[in-house]
Amino acid sequence: MKFSAIIILFYPERPILLNNIRLLENNGWQVVVVDNSPQSHKSWLSSSVEFRHCPENAGIAHAQNIGLLLARQQGRDYAMLLDQDSHLTEHLLQTAKQRVIEAQSRYPDLAAYGPTIVSEFDGQVVRAKVQRAVPDEHGFLHSRQIIASGKIIPLAVLSDVGLMEDALFIDGVDHEWCWRASRKGFRIISDTQVLLRHKQGESRKRVLGMTFKVGSPVRLYYQYRNILILLRRSYVPLYWKVRNCVALPVRWVINGWCLEQSKERRRYMRQGLTDGLRKRAGRYRADQ
Known part of the structure; x- marks a missing residue:
């Protein structure tokens, strides 16, 4: 082989x-x-x-x-x-x-x-x-x-x-x-x-007794967008859909208010939500 x-x-x-x-x-x-x-x-x-x-x-x-x-x-x-x-x-x-x-x-x-x-x-x-x-x-x-x-x-x-x-x-x-x-x-x-x-993520951050993965701000764009894209697909497991629907607002609070570069993180999350709803895939571009 x-x-x-x-x-x-x-x-x-x-x-x-x-x-x-x-x-x-x-x-x-x-x-x-x-x-x-x-x-x-x-x-x-x-x-x-x-x-x-x-x-x-x-x-x-x-x-x-x-x-x-x-x-x-x-x-x-x-x-x-x-x-x-x-x-x-x-x-x-x-x-x-x-x-x-x-x-x-x-x-x-x-x-x-x-x-x-x-x-x-x-x-x-x-x-x-x-x-x-x-x-x-x-x-x-x-x-x-x-x-x-x-x-x-x-x-x-x-x-x-x-x-x-x-x-x-x-x-x-x-x-x-x-x-x-x-x-x-x-x-x-x-x-x-x-x-x-x-190594999953770039670091870890403990907030309110829970440990969260911390990655670069732009990764939040892909995470939010791709979750919304995959939620529409029948072969994606139901538990994954439920877990991520619950997790999205939690991630918003943690990344948008509790981590460094919070303003930039909020911007990427907003754009990810927008493009996910529009079914826009591919590479993130600042001018989109």
């Missing part, structure tokens, strides 16, 4: 990136790097790395699609999607290869396999509070969705499920693809035997 790893860059940290690439290549993974940064980072990389540059920042979905199509064209069987700030280990890379093949042998309808995510901020396993994954006797967890980083896709399923949705640009891309795969009868699995340290 042939494996590719697709790393998406946007102003990456050099030591983390190069260490991940070294581990991948030492463990037999072909590496594809798609760079959404304005300035190319190709000079950091060896000639063994397949490199593509999108200086206009085409979005994470488009960048992932570039990598997935390239891996499929080159005859790879599986492709792993990776964010630039995930921390790989030799154990993860060796074990994930074996376990995804085992998972597909047990569940031929597998669309995506992923590790258990460990938060970079507190070292705790990230678990859903609602719609928890269902364990089986083999150490696999049957899930509604898994995040993009560490997700391994058997490339043959792209013919049925399709690629990532470019128009969403960033937030919700990973979950939407999983829900679309489930609607077509495929299975989403994570693995208790493989752990991946991953």
